[in-house]
Amino acid sequence: MEFKESQAIYLQIADHLCEQILLDKWKPDDRIPSVRELAVQLEVNPNTVMRTCEYLQQYDIIYNKRGIGYFVSENASKKIIQLKKERFLANELPQFFRNMYLLDMELDELKPHYEKYKKSNFK
Numbered sequence: 651m652e653f654k655e656s657q658a659i660y661l662q663i664a665d666h667l668c669e670q671i672l673l674d675k676w677k678p679d680d681r682i683p684s685v686r687e688l689a690v691q692l693e694v695n696p697n698t699v700m701r702t703c704e705y706l707q708q709y710d711i712i713y714n715k716r717g718i719g720y721f722v723s724e725n726a727s728k729k730i731i732q733l734k735k736e737r738f739l740a741n742e743l744p745q746f747f748r749n750m751y752l753l754d755m756e757l758d759e760l761k762p763h764y765e766k767y768k769k770s771n772f773k
Contacts, residue, residue: 651692657710660701663692667706668730672772678724685720709733
C-alpha cells in the first residue's frame with residue numbers, strides 16, 4: 651500500500667479496511683486479519699495498525715474479542731458510510747464548492763459527468 655503525505659498513515663489504513671468492508675470482502679462478524687498480519691501485509695509498524703483498530707473500534711466499525719482478534723461489527727457498513735459522509739461534507743465539499751464558484755459552474759452542469767462516471771466505473 652502506498653501512503654500519501656497529506657493524511658496520517660493510521661487513517662489511510664482505516665480507509666483501506668473500511669473499503670474492504672464496503673466491498674463485502676469482510677462481512678458482519680467476520681474476523682479481520684490480526685494486527686501482526688496487517689502490519690506485515692501493509693509494511694507498517696504493528697503499533698500503527700493497533701492505532702487504526704482502536705480508531706475503528708471507537709466508531710463501532712470493528713469490535714475486539716479478547717484473545718481472539720478483531721471482528722466486523724453488525725452495522726459496520728452503515729457506520730462507515732455515515733463517517734465518510736461526515737468527513738466528505740466537512741473536508742472535501744467546501745473545496746469542491748470553492749472550485750465550482752471560481753470556475754463559474756453550476757450543479758446542473760455536473761450531473762451528466764456524474765452519470766457517465768457511474769456508468770463507466772460501477773457496472
